[in-house]
Amino acid sequence: MKQNKAQTPYEDYLRATHRLGRAVSMITLALLLGAPFVMGGYLGAMPNLAAAARGFLAVGLVWTVSSVVEFLVYTPMLGAGGSYLAFITGNLINMKIPCAMNARDMVGAKSGTAENEIISTLSIAASSLVTILVLALGVLLLTPLRPVLGSPALQPAFANVVPALFGAMAYKYYRKDVKLALVPLIIMAVLFTLAPSLTGSTSFMIIPSGALAIGLSYLKFRREAKA
């Protein structure tokens, strides 16, 4: 006979979060996969599944591997609620992950704690709503905004949103452990200098760079624990 263990309110919250997260993920998935067919019906031309399959083999497999890595790396950072929301709303590397890490650090929440779970969820939900709102307003104002946002003078600014983000984040994290930061930075700079074509695969280079930083951090942790 199955025994019911006594659940704390936080465990109840987590269980309900997983249930809700799974349900809304599946609904969103059905909506996103169904939309091209609904639009195809309206436009009078359904998706060409053979061409889509060829396209998937050309680019989709790479993104599938990338999704596995993103799932393994980011889920522990974001917790349950944050993960479901982040994978539904997208823009992980360029916005959601730094945003949640920033909020977490500001509040001083430790990974794997209830506080981290709550703060990550609040942060990703707030960030997603801002994007939805900015894009909705932008789309409404697209005609008057297009000349301003599309002006050649502003293009260098918008082409460099990601460097601007990582510059600010670099200071924030490098100052926590300068010695640790120098090793992956130098190795990555040398690698990209010797093989500049890797620039197109920067999101994949996060894996060796992150693994190296975690390995070095672990060695330091062990050394300090023994001392």
Add this chain to the structure above:
Amino acid sequence: MTVLEQLSSGTMYLICGVIVAFVAMVCVIFMVRAWRAGKALGMDTTRMKQAVTASVTFSILPSVGILLGVIALSGSLGIPWPWLRLSVIGALHYETQVAQAAAEQLGGTLRGESMTAGAFSTIAFLMSVCIMWGMIFTTLFGKKYLARLSRGNENKAGSDKPSFGDKAMTAMFIGMVSAYLGSYIGAYISGAGAFALKGDWTPLLVALVSALSMACFTALSEKKSMRWLDSFSIAASMLLGMAAAVIAHL
């Protein structure tokens, strides 16, 4: 009515708008639940408010960058579909690449004038298929994966030793930032020929100005009277870094 006009018609806005509205509702539900759970756990509401404010200010500039992605794709895919893709699930760097690959498989290019209804629906379908995996993995394995990690944390908690988890998260982030900064350095040194030092230096300049601005904001926000600055420091540093790119190209 041309295909591009059809792609930006009211019906298309309606189809995409319903999905965007659904996801917005999901975000609100998760936010309210997390807020209530935080209060029930005895968390300080001021800290929770601070986390929300910081996340809002943090997200405005990248969101404007994402809006530019909508504008860029609207020339070939109309406005509603890129709007949906970049509001929900999509990623700026991913959408164009996949849309282009799908167009190539159909023997065309991602150009408004050559877009057909069939090409559009196929491109839209492939864009959905390629990026759905994160959501599927979280749905299938998220609970078990987190439970396993949590058991590891509990075992360590009993041993009274400091946890490696937080250090690993910081290290992962250092690794991630290093990969990007390394790519900017490499692109400048060898981007226009091995060791030619003639590659694009703008990302490097932007990252540097942004980092220096962050250093100034951090120093200021560490003063008690200016602690409020902490919530805006990343957004303001990014703005200064992006402004440097504009000035450098005048």
